[in-house]
Amino acid sequence: MATRLKESDVVILGVGLVGTILARELTRAGLEVVGLERGEPRFTVPDFQAPAMHDELRYSIRKSLMVDAAKETYTFRNSSAETALPIRRIQSFLPGSGLGGSAVHWNGQTWRFHDADFRMRSHHDQRYGKDFLGKQYTHQDWGVAYADLEPHYDRFEYLLGICGKAGNLQGVKIAGGNVLEEQRAREYANPPMKEPYGSAMFRKAAASLGYHPFPSPSANMSRPYTNPEGVTLQTCVFCGYCERYGCEHYAKSSPQTVLLPVLLKDPKFHLRTHCQVQRIDLDASGRRASGVTYIDGQGREVEQPAKLVIVGLFALNNARMLLLSRIGTPYDPATGDGAVGRNYTYQTLSGVQVFYDSSVNINPFMRSGANGTVIADFVGDNFDHAKLGFAGGAYIGEVMSHGRPIEFHPTPPGTPAWGSEWKKAVVRHYNHTSVVNVHGSSIAARDNYLDLDPTYRDAWGQPLLRMTFDFPENDLRMSAYCTQKATEIAKAMGARQVAGGPRRAPYTVTQYQSTHNTGGTIMGADPATSVLNPFCQCWDVSNVFVIGASNFPQNASYNPTGTVGALAYWAADALVKRYLKSPGPLV
Amino acid sequence: MRASRRWFFKAVSAGGAVAVLPTPGAAQRKAPAAAAYVFFNPAEAAFIEAGVARLIPKDESGPGALEAGVPSYIDKQLGGAWGAGERLYRGGPWRPGTASQGYQLPFTPAELFRTAIRGVEPKFPKMAPQEQDAYLDSLQKGKHELAGVPSNVFFESLLDVTIEGFFSDPAYGGNRDMAAWKMIGFPGAYADFYEHVDKHGVAYNAPPTSLAQAKGHRHGHAS
Numbered sequence: 001m002a003t004r005l006k007e008s009d010v011v012i013l014g015v016g017l018v019g020t021i022l023a024r025e026l027t028r029a030g031l032e033v034v035g036l037e038r039g040e041p042r043f044t045v046p047d048f049q050a051p052a053m054h055d056e057l058r059y060s061i062r063k064s065l066m067v068d069a070a071k072e073t074y075t076f077r078n079s080s081a082e083t084a085l086p087i088r089r090i091q092s093f094l095p096g097s098g099l100g101g102s103a104v105h106w107n108g109q110t111w112r113f114h115d116a117d118f119r120m121r122s123h124h125d126q127r128y129g130k131d132f133l134g135k136q137y138t139h140q141d142w143g144v145a146y147a148d149l150e151p152h153y154d155r156f157e158y159l160l161g162i163c164g165k166a167g168n169l170q171g172v173k174i175a176g177g178n179v180l181e182e183q184r185a186r187e188y189a190n191p192p193m194k195e196p197y198g199s200a201m202f203r204k205a206a207a208s209l210g211y212h213p214f215p216s217p218s219a220n221m222s223r224p225y226t227n228p229e230g231v232t233l234q235t236c237v238f239c240g241y242c243e244r245y246g247c248e249h250y251a252k253s254s255p256q257t258v259l260l261p262v263l264l265k266d267p268k269f270h271l272r273t274h275c276q277v278q279r280i281d282l283d284a285s286g287r288r289a290s291g292v293t294y295i296d297g298q299g300r301e302v303e304q305p306a307k308l309v310i311v312g313l314f315a316l317n318n319a320r321m322l323l324l325s326r327i328g329t330p331y332d333p334a335t336g337d338g339a340v341g342r343n344y345t346y347q348t349l350s351g352v353q354v355f356y357d358s359s360v361n362i363n364p365f366m367r368s369g370a371n372g373t374v375i376a377d378f379v380g381d382n383f384d385h386a387k388l389g390f391a392g393g394a395y396i397g398e399v400m401s402h403g404r405p406i407e408f409h410p411t412p413p414g415t416p417a418w419g420s421e422w423k424k425a426v427v428r429h430y431n432h433t434s435v436v437n438v439h440g441s442s443i444a445a446r447d448n449y450l451d452l453d454p455t456y457r458d459a460w461g462q463p464l465l466r467m468t469f470d471f472p473e474n475d476l477r478m479s480a481y482c483t484q485k486a487t488e489i490a491k492a493m494g495a496r497q498v499a500g501g502p503r504r505a506p507y508t509v510t511q512y513q514s515t516h517n518t519g520g521t522i523m524g525a526d527p528a529t530s531v532l533n534p535f536c537q538c539w540d541v542s543n544v545f546v547i548g549a550s551n552f553p554q555n556a557s558y559n560p561t562g563t564v565g566a567l568a569y570w571a572a573d574a575l576v577k578r579y580l581k582s583p584g585p586l587v
Numbered sequence: 588m589r590a591s592r593r594w595f596f597k598a599v600s601a602g603g604a605v606a607v608l609p610t611p612g613a614a615q616r617k618a619p620a621a622a623a624y625v626f627f628n629p630a631e632a633a634f635i636e637a638g639v640a641r642l643i644p645k646d647e648s649g650p651g652a653l654e655a656g657v658p659s660y661i662d663k664q665l666g667g668a669w670g671a672g673e674r675l676y677r678g679g680p681w682r683p684g685t686a687s688q689g690y691q692l693p694f695t696p697a698e699l700f701r702t703a704i705r706g707v708e709p710k711f712p713k714m715a716p717q718e719q720d721a722y723l724d725s726l727q728k729g730k731h732e733l734a735g736v737p738s739n740v741f742f743e744s745l746l747d748v749t750i751e752g753f754f755s756d757p758a759y760g761g762n763r764d765m766a767a768w769k770m771i772g773f774p775g776a777y778a779d780f781y782e783h784v785d786k787h788g789v790a791y792n793a794p795p796t797s798l799a800q801a802k803g804h805r806h807g808h809a810s
Contacts, residue, residue: 054758055776056754057755057756061755062673069676087689194781194784196784196787239780264645363789365780365791367784387747404773405773406755418642419641420646423643423648426771431771507687509689510687
């Protein structure tokens with residue numbers, strides 16, 4: 001029998017980046033907010049401190065900050081014809097667990113999408129003709145435009161103190177910044193970080209080929225910064241322990257370093273950790289959420305009634321929560337009907353290794369998560385696709401984040417995987433190799449989707465989320481094209497040897513690729529093909545809002561977090577200015 | 588040589604109180620072999636010691652996995668939480684999957700190693716190095732079934748833990764004296780590179796720092 005608690009104005013599922021922002025905005029509007037977090041409370045001091053935090057085995061290899069697959073994982077198959085099996089070890093993507101969520105162990109690359117990304121379907125139809133890719137692709141418009149989100153991108157970037165250089169300030173192009181970006185109202189909050197050696201060589205090579213290199217926008221600080229909430233970050237020291245680690249230096253933006261110190265002092269905010277939400281409860285009509293039911297750390301079932309439910313879990317878990325709660329209609333790939341779980345997309349990554357003479361010291365360990373130099377010349381629709389036979393693109397850049405040797409010990413092609421030759425090659429190339437990354441988009445395809453697994457369950461007895469995914473032909477073509485461009489730049493970087501290749505099918509869960517899992521609770525203007533309206537509000541249950549990369553109808557070339565943050569402020573703005581005054585559908 | 592290495596591991600694993608290295612005299616003493624390992628039996632230890640010595644051999648570029656203490660690392664990992672299936676989803680049913688679906692055997696790492704080593708060639712530790720390499724190559728290519736474990740699955744796991752043990756912090760039992768880090772020039776657990784990162788191409792020659800040596804860095808929070 002569940003213990004029923006007193007009703008709260010708001011309950012937030014997941015106290016990560018989205019949950020923290022929404023809690024701050026809604027408590028500020030005068031509401032009582034309960035934040036439910038499945039993991040443990042954790043803070044820069046004492047949890048992220050040296051020396052223990054700088055342990056590659058514990059954090060990178062054993063993945064101590066990530067979800068514990070023994071309790072909760074996903075099942076996976078490449079196609080509906082296969083039987084999905086559990087991902088027994090989390091490897092290909094790394095959802096975090098605990099206060100702050102995945103924004104504790106992220107790298108900090110913080111981008112804005114292009115306007116054409118938000119209008120992908122209508123933009124394509126206009127520029128290239130209707131269905132120029134074929135009917136197997138289900139990409140669509142978001143229902144919001146870049147201009148709607150610009151003030152919210154701005155607010156998010158100033159909260160985090162993003163370091164970068166504007167390339168398009170109110171329409172004025174500025175050399176050295178990303179001249180291909182959409183226009184921004186003001187300069188970045190902080191100047192770019194220092195440029196490492198490999199990045200500098202990439203910049204010169206890319207410029208020599210006529211491209212437009214610029215510093216990658218970073219949530220690792222280039223100088224001390226006090227954000228509009230009054231919280232202060234410190235300068236990044238390039239320690240080389242960023243992604244997969246908590247930052248001991250207060251130098252990486254995370255909920256702990258930008259907002260939680262303020263939020264946790266607010267008496268209207270009530271943080272509860274070790275709470276595993278089982279479902280959002282609906283009233284008898286099925287059109288209104290009455291609250292949520294969770295299991296606490298002692299195994300007790302607790303019902304938390306609430307007037308408003310905000311779902312801010314990891315993207316995949318947002319989709320799972322709606323499916324477990326029977327909100328919306330599950331997607332059926334056979335008919336194309338239903339929207340929950342539809343348009344699951346990913347990120348299409350590849351890389352080119354650049355092997356130098358042993359006189360060239362790259363010092364790969366002097367890095368941060370998000371420093372580097374990149375080009376956007378092959379991003380999204382920044383180049384003409386009419387004769388290429390694919391849509392989308394990639395940013396290409398030298399954005400190495402570390403030189404930790406269990407993960408990073410590059411050897412040239414043809415080197416054996418072990419033995420004396422392998423060892424000599426590792427010693428020879430470790431400090432003399434740079435990597436050019438190709439960070440590519442992911443198009444929505446009819447056969448790629450999420451639903452509940454019929455067989456496998458989590459430690460609480462709930463069905464696991466089932467992922468059915470393989471790289472669509474469109475993205476393999478995109479990767480081949482962009483990786484070729486990256487190889488040409490790499491060859492201009494003055495190396496002895498260049499090696500790499502495009503992303504190839506099948507997608508496999510055994511190799512780390514990216515934690516940019518997107519789609520499944522997509523937003524849009526049409527309730528038949530989207531789960532959420534353009535304000536991130538459930539079409540079917542108007543007091544449930546879902547915010548995350550799960551809202552993306554397809555994934556763009558850039559990293560998703562900047563857009564997730566913009567959506568969080570965009571939805572918060574609609575909630576505070578409109579919904580609270582007159583609760584009900586905003587569309 | 589083997590006795591002195593085991594003596595050293597025994598001394599370290601006995602706790603922080605034993606911080607002194609064995610004197611040359613002590614190193615010559617015969618220590619009981621069983622005390623050196625918490626997981627491996629003697630036959631398993633013999634296979635692992637011989638195997639890792641071929642995967643990462645001692646050569647002119649520096650010490651190999653055996654000299655760096657990797658068998659002790661693997662032993663502690665298999666005897667601890669990771670060996671018992673930490674962070675491994677163990678719910679059934681178990682079914683053979685595709686390569687894309689990853690590991691789908693019901694064995695924990697400890698069970699996998701124990702089972703597979705029962706099926707390896709018993710003469711392996713006494714083979715000539717070239718023969719050992721040929722046998723390891725056949726394991727890697729999946730040419731054997733090792734008491735129910737496909738040999739390529741076991742080999743990949745063995746290679747993974749060997750590389751982990753070689754390059755992880757010495758606190759875990761391998762990478763003794765930070766030999767692997769010194770060999771490649773990795774600075775280890777802590778360094779502040781703010782003043783170095785834009786001095787392009789300058790070699791960083793400071794000795795590496797282990798977790799045991801790294802001092803805590805406290806930072807005040809302004810809010």
